[in-house]
Amino acid sequence: MLDRTVQALYASDTPLAAWKKVVRPGEVVGLKVNCLAGRGISTTVVLAELICDRLQEAGIPKKNIVIWDRLNSDLESAGFKVASRAERIRYIGNDTLGYEDDLSVYGSVGSLLSKTLTQVCDVVINLPVLKDHGIAGVTMALKNLFGAIHNPNKYHPNLCNPYVADLNMLPAVRQKVRLNLCDAITAQYEGGPSFMPQWTWKYNGLLASLDPVALDHTGWQILEQKRAEKGMKSLQDLGRAPSYIATAADAQHRLGTNNPEQIEVVTV
């Protein structure tokens, strides 16, 4: 499924050819996973490891691959084994290297960026999960980058809007995230961000996009559809539609599009 997805996204003849469009030899590649909720509704270890295999086939040695998230304890709770041996794939939380000393500022956001992002990674492959979020509405590609700053707790008011969009405008974020690949093998349509097994289902999918806004908009609709199937109110009706997605698409941000007519959804 991973190979088909990436191959289709890059319109390549082979999976390897596709991965070679994602990364170039010599680059240090960071996989930004999402592990806050622990096993159950985090980026799956198998998916991350499979991507690592593909990156190596594309010419990225193990030592140049980093799997990272906010905390080492988050990584471990999702099944990743924290390790930073020089010649191996590194699994590190932001607590390993800490944060920059100087603020990065855009709009409503003023934050210290993770040194893993700024000093280690040349490229980031964003690996969020498809899930509901009790405050933001949904959390996928755009919001996953909250894991790259020291103060995400400050950016949850007003449905995280415009904070999520502003954060993604920071140059280190915008310039380094090269691919968004949402782990939707298991998805959660209510009760997030914590793992609530009663509201998860096996979607058995991956959502891939170069455009994080399009990915988030599409994922949101999948969650809404599931909520409707379950007879639940829409996020709009509950007053927690993820408005930050539209903000990310607006003229001030231009991080992508949330216009369904401009989003081509290709199912493979």
Next chain:
Amino acid sequence: MSLHPGKFKTHFPTPGVSGEHEPADALPRDSMLSGIAAAEHDRRSFLKLASLPCLAACASCCGGGWPAFALNAAGPASEDARYIVEAEFYEKLPFKKTRCKLCPRECVIDDRERGYCGVRENHGGSYYTLVHSRVCAAHIDPIEKKPLFHFYPGTLAFSVATAGCNVNCKMCQNWDISQSRPEQVRSSYLPPKDLANLAQQYRCPAIAYTYSEPVVFYEYVRDAADAGHALGIKSLVVTGGYIQQDPLKKLCQGVDAIKVDLKGFSEKYYKEVVNGELKPVLDTLVTMRKLGMWTEIVSLVVPTLNDSDGEFRGLAQWVKNNLGVDVPVHFTRFHPEYLLKNLPPTPLETLERAKAIADAEGLHYVYLGNIPGHPAENTYCPKCGRVVIARIGFTVQEMHLRKGKCDYCQTAIPGVWQ
């Protein structure tokens, strides 16, 4: 807690000799414990008692300034649960969620998540403070630096802070600790009794909870205030006043004075610059006065954002009508900091305009701050007009008060005097 007073330099600077050019309530530049560190609390060890040895503390004087206490910082990935105490004000919700009832934000927090303040965490459906006794800044400051002008003038306050804040002011001068999580700043274990003992050793008549936001380390404040009182040491709270009524009332039972930052006088300013609300702060002030708490107000004047005549007049009228004319109001000068580095320092004329308006509204004690040497640092008798306390910066130069009365005309000057 292992403390070694012998290692402390025993020099106690005379108030006013140095530190004069630090803004009111700013963390001294040479703070030993501020700054982002990569020490992270390991969640797996949550609530698991650790057996780390007590951290030694030593102190040195700031280069010619006030003593700064270099408490040895916790190491990386400290498995130290001593800082974690169940929060006093919260409610449990279904599905392991909690609602914080400490500040008006009422954050609803999922398991393993934190509130807006960044220092309170839901774990398994219960809510905990992560900063009890977790001191990231400790200094001896003149009480005038808080600023409190009518409470034990000319004395020192043993001043402490933890990480965290429940607002996010764009002009915050201590943002490196207030806007950080506890594991991101160097901190040390300083339990209430040890804090009180330190204050006593250094002959500070008061402990000040300051620099960041004491509301978010509420439980520590209350416990430390009790420990201080047992030794005859007062407690001062320097706060934005963004707190719910129940915890406020309980706080007022245990502390001796509260200085509130009334950061502006419009909801718009609070929303856009402070990331908070004005109304709950006003409610806090009213409640404090009703409970007889000694109260002083500081309003930081930020050019173009909260410096209109209407705001100054509105603030002064509100104080007069709701708190009385005897509550001291300090208009202080803004310095470009944090997210407002694009603005200049407050012009002196603006501050003098604010004072003129507040004076005209009838307030008796209107001060200007962060302008060392300005005559509006002095306390004037509202009846005879003579200087009863002369100050330069944080230094008291002269006192013409006896038993709380003006030496010249015997008019009572409100305050808590030695």
